[in-house]
Amino acid sequence: MRISKAIIPVAGLGTRFLPVSISVPKSMIPVFDRPPIHFSVQEASESGIDHIILVASEGQEAILKYFDKRPDLEEAVTNRKNPEMLELLREIPDMADISVVIQKEQLGLGHAILQARKTIGEQDFAVLLPDDLILSNRPTIGEMCSIAEETNNMVLAVREVEEEAVPNLGIVNQGNDFGNTVEVLGMVEKPSLETAPSNMAIIGRYVLPAEIFEAIQNTPPGSLGEIQLTDGMIALLNTFDCTGYKFTGTHFDVGTPFGMLNASLHIAKTQFGFDLKK
Numbered sequence: 001m002r003i004s005k006a007i008i009p010v011a012g013l014g015t016r017f018l019p020v021s022i023s024v025p026k027s028m029i030p031v032f033d034r035p036p037i038h039f040s041v042q043e044a045s046e047s048g049i050d051h052i053i054l055v056a057s058e059g060q061e062a063i064l065k066y067f068d069k070r071p072d073l074e075e076a077v078t079n080r081k082n083p084e085m086l087e088l089l090r091e092i093p094d095m096a097d098i099s100v101v102i103q104k105e106q107l108g109l110g111h112a113i114l115q116a117r118k119t120i121g122e123q124d125f126a127v128l129l130p131d132d133l134i135l136s137n138r139p140t141i142g143e144m145c146s147i148a149e150e151t152n153n154m155v156l157a158v159r160e161v162e163e164e165a166v167p168n169l170g171i172v173n174q175g176n177d178f179g180n181t182v183e184v185l186g187m188v189e190k191p192s193l194e195t196a197p198s199n200m201a202i203i204g205r206y207v208l209p210a211e212i213f214e215a216i217q218n219t220p221p222g223s224l225g226e227i228q229l230t231d232g233m234i235a236l237l238n239t240f241d242c243t244g245y246k247f248t249g250t251h252f253d254v255g256t257p258f259g260m261l262n263a264s265l266h267i268a269k270t271q272f273g274f275d276l277k278k
C-alpha cells in the first residue's frame, strides 16, 4: 500500500527545553533559521506524503500558523528584492495538507499516535518525530516507505548510539544484518544499560500498519508510566515482521539545547561556510 499520510506528534511538554518551552512549542524553536516542524513536513512531502496529521495540544496555534499563506510577507520580501525568500514563503504552505488533532492529556507517544486513529483510518502510515532531525539527500521516511511497500513489514529507523544514550531511547534486539537494514526481533523502551539487548536505537521515523492502533489501545502504561509506541509495536511483532533501516543521513536530537545548537552550527557551516570566530 502506498503511504500517503504521516503523523507528526508535537504535543510533548518539552521539559528538556525549559524555560523557553513554557510558551514556545518545542517544535518551533529554530534550528538555524527554521523550526524542526519545517524539516519534518518537508521530509514527508519530499517522500510523496501529502497529508500530515499534527497531534498537538491546546495553545499550539503557532505551529499551524507557520504553514499559513502570508501575502503580507510575500509583498515585504518582494519590495526588499529577496526572490529566494519569496520562493520559500510560497513553498511552505504548499508542502502538504495539514490537519490537527488535539491530545488533551500528555500520556505518552503511543497515546499521541492513537489520537490520529480516525483521521488515518485503515491505512498504513508514517510517523516522524521532529526532535530527530535527519539531514540527508534522500528523505529517510521516503526510503522507509519504499521498504514497507515492498515487504509489508513495520519499518523503524535505527542507528547505533553511545552507551549513555541507551537508557533514554527505544532499543532493538537485532537478528540478521542485511547491510543497510536489520531484522528486528524485539525491542525495549528505555532499558537500563545492563539489560539493553544492544546499542541499536530507534530514531524517530516509523512506517506502521493500521493494526498498531488496536495494539496501542490494549497497551498498558510502560516506561515512565506512559503509553509507549514501542510497547504497541512489540505486541504487533507476532503478526508483522519488523525491519530496522540504518539510515545514512546526519542525525541530530534537536529536542535539547545542545543538540539544537549542534544542528544549527552544522547547517551554518555546511550551507553557509560559517566558522566560529575566536
Ligand code: G1P
Binding pocket: 109, 129, 131, 132, 168, 169, 170, 171, 189, 190, 201, 202, 203, 204, 228, 229, 230
Ligand atoms: C521516543 C520513543 C523511543 C525512541 C525516541 C527517538 O522517545 O519512545 O523509542 O528511541 O523517541 O527519539 P522519547 O524521545 O519520546 O522519550
